[in-house]
Amino acid sequence: MANTYSDRPSLSRADAKRLRLRNGLADDKPVVAVGAHDAMSARLIGNYDFDAVWVSGFGVSAMAYGLPDLNLVTMSETLAVTRAIEGVTELPVVVDCDNGFGGFSNVVRTAVEFDRAGVAAVCIEDNLFPKRNSLYQGKSKRELIPVKEQSRRLKAAVEGRDSELFVVIARVEALIAGHGVDAAMERATAYAEAGADAILIHSKDKTLTEITDFLDAWHATGIDKPLVAVPTLFPDYTADELHAKGFSMVILANQPMRAAVKAMEDTLEILDKERKPAAADPTIASVNHVFDLVLTTETIQAEEADEEA
Ligand code: SPV
Numbered sequence: 077m078a079n080t081y082s083d084r085p086s087l088s089r090a091d092a093k094r095l096r097l098r099n100g101l102a103d104d105k106p107v108v109a110v111g112a113h114d115a116m117s118a119r120l121i122g123n124y125d126f127d128a129v130w131v132s133g134f135g136v137s138a139m140a141y142g143l144p145d146l147n148l149v150t151m152s153e154t155l156a157v158t159r160a161i162e163g164v165t166e167l168p169v170v171v172d173c174d175n176g177f178g179g180f181s182n183v184v185r186t187a188v189e190f191d192r193a194g195v196a197a198v199c200i201e202d203n204l205f206p207k208r209n210s211l212y213q214g215k216s217k218r219e220l221i222p223v224k225e226q227s228r229r230l231k232a233a234v235e236g237r238d239s240e241l242f243v244v245i246a247r248v249e250a251l252i253a254g255h256g257v258d259a260a261m262e263r264a265t266a267y268a269e270a271g272a273d274a275i276l277i278h279s280k281d282k283t284l285t286e287i288t289d290f291l292d293a294w295h296a297t298g299i300d301k302p303l304v305a306v307p308t309l310f311p312d313y314t315a316d317e318l319h320a321k322g323f324s325m326v327i328l329a330n331q332p333m334r335a336a337v338k339a340m341e342d343t344l345e346i347l348d349k350e351r352k353p354a355a356a357d358p359t360i361a362s363v364n365h366v367f368d369l370v371l372t373t374e375t376i377q378a379e380e381a382d383e384e385a
């Protein structure tokens with residue numbers, strides 16, 4: 077499927093990344109995406125052996141806006157953070173677009189805007205607005221958009237794309253909402269038929285029983301579309317193990333955000349106690365390291381090159 081595009085003579089930067097993602101999804105190893113919440117976290121992810129950047133809705137809500145992941149961050153606020161991320165990474169960017177930030181036309185506009193912004197993929201979930209983060213364990217309503225309506229939205233989002241390489245991932249929340257494997261299968265099948273390029277099946281089942289039942293049922297359908305996992309709540313499986321079970325992409329969604337929060341808290345505790353910068357220095361990045369990460373010297377050299385000539 078993906079290889080039909082590979083003989084094209086030249087592609088835009090955006091389409092080249094989209095093709096990389098599509099080829100990765102068809103590969104015999106998993107696409108491993110890691111969650112970014114800002115441009116620096118995306119830069120850092122790019123310095124390791126990962127395949128894609130996941131723009132985490134949870135991460136952007138919490139880190140860029142200091143807000144809970146409850147559809148409080150708007151499409152344009154997510155787009156602003158995404159543009160910053162897209163601009164500094166050579167990896168394909170997969171954006172968590174929640175439920176498309178509203179109704180039918182919001183979903184369509186979301187797909188159009190993120191396609192134009194040059195990202196490789198958007199992920200659209202079937203949580204009813206206002207959504208609740210899937211990891212939240214407290215008491216809260218979990219309502220899903222009716223399957224027919226969500227399929228209609230996904231179909232329109234796919235039809236509205238400018239580049240045929242742009243990837244639309246449909247996310248199924250039926251297992252998270254406690255609707256069971258049959259309901260999850262009904263949704264996954266309907267979204268695939270609506271034209272979604274891949275299906276993210278989210279689950280909080282540590283034992284993988286539900287996921288395994290889903291995978292068996294999915295593979296029995298013969299639908300040849302890649303599956304995506306977010307194993308935050310079944311964290312002991314490696315990406316390779318999940319690939320062997322049938323997942324083409326594995327998203328490590330929020331570990332950099334949680335690392336940043338812990339590191340900042342540890343440092344603030346030290347500063348609160350010691351009241352001088354030297355107390356924190358041994359455990360934090362040097363100023364020069366941060367300068368290097370954002371290419372400060374290279375940028376100054378480029379700026380001043382003409383003056384020297
Ligand atoms: C996110 O990173 O925002 C996700 C994944 O959607 S999860 O938090 O597991 O729902």
Ligand code: MG
Nearest residue numbers: 132133134172
């Ligand atoms: Mg999210």
